[in-house]
Amino acid sequence: MSESRPRIVPEATVARLAVYLRVLAGLADGGRSHVSSGELASAAGVNPAGLRKDLSYLGPCGVRGVGYSISGLRDRLTEVLGGERSRPCVLVGIGRLGSALADYTGFASRGFQFAGLLDSDPRQVGTEVGGLVVRPVEELEAVVAETHAAIGVITTPAEVAQSVCDRLVAAGVRSILNFAPVALTVPAGVDVRKVDLSVELQVLAFLDQQRDGSPPVVAALRATGGAR
Amino acid sequence: MSESRPRIVPEATVARLAVYLRVLAGLADGGRSHVSSGELASAAGVNPAGLRKDLSYLGPCGVRGVGYSISGLRDRLTEVLGGERSRPCVLVGIGRLGSALADYTGFASRGFQFAGLLDSDPRQVGTEVGGLVVRPVEELEAVVAETHAAIGVITTPAEVAQSVCDRLVAAGVRSILNFAPVALTVPAGVDVRKVDLSVELQVLAFLDQQRDGSPPVVAALRATGGAR
């Protein structure tokens, strides 16, 4: 009903919109009412023209000759990113990383809410993390049903990640964020995003090594490289 | 001296090489001696042709009609990725996320070693995490000098990330992995990679919402999208 233009938004742009939203939140305290694309871009670490192109996917939302209304843009981004209704997520695997995520206040403040925490270790079950009590992994299906969670986060060891994933999908979860270092197989219609922390470090080490070892030979790093 | 061909390797490829290496490590136990690009690709979650192209950057390292020698390829990848000499890293900010990283055995087994842990909270200082004693952030420069660390990992709150970054750079660190949700400014010659956990979740939520809300309108997701 409030949808003005049904344009398609590239995924790379969506990721940056989330960054712009965070920068705007910090800027709102400054008492200013408007920002230019140049200011926002430098705060977000991107190219000004790219930022304007990103925002253009949402339809015109700035004022020519002036800039973008901080509060107006913040509201528009929040609307587009779906931050209105808070989305229930379930998190499976409450080790160090899982605890860190469950406890991260940045999620809650941005419309996310962990509605269920699950672990297979009896010593973890029953403990409280980030305001929630950890439940046994056997109750996975029940928790998904209770909370109507559409998003699942997997922070288990690699060996059990696929079976946890299968159970999440069977229970109705259609979006999964996977921190386990394995490629998950899912049926069509389910979306998986993978975050691999050790790969990030290894890429960094490679670039570092390459700079030292062979000065003339430098890897091509434009699109995703450097400070993004 | 062992460098056979000084080709340039795209960054996207480097990231996948690290994944192949991990898959190979798991495969080595199986008693087999060779794998085909198809098998490796499906285990790594990528396209077979893309995998072959990735490996071709290292020069020919397979046998036509047969496949790739598991141990041979593993050694080659290890060599290229620089896993020979273990690289000392310093980690600043020992909160939940920092502890998770310091404790993650996946790093140590792949040629990484956290040589120094630093935190500004007096209650954290002196505690032991992942076999190392946490030291006060004031000693950052000294720790970098002692350990000859070339890689720094930042898991501090956003507010102090830039100043920590500045001090790391001044101390000689030239590669930084940033988990704090801010864009860091660094001088030329320093490489920063950013991992933003809340952005990952937000992208997932957007895609999820878009699927429900407007079936005909789907975001363009080819390159980075879907299960990678």
Add this chain to the structure above:
DNA sequence: ACCTGTGAACACGTTCACAGCG
């Protein structure tokens, strides 16, 4: 017959330069 290695085609994302509006 099989599987690797690779040039060529394609799609995506980024950057540039300027038109358009306030």
Add this chain to the structure above:
DNA sequence: CGCTGTGAACGTGTTCACAGGT
């Protein structure tokens, strides 16, 4: 005159199809 919005150019990364060995 300033800043947004955007088509067009560019570069990178991915996919395809087949040539080249074993």
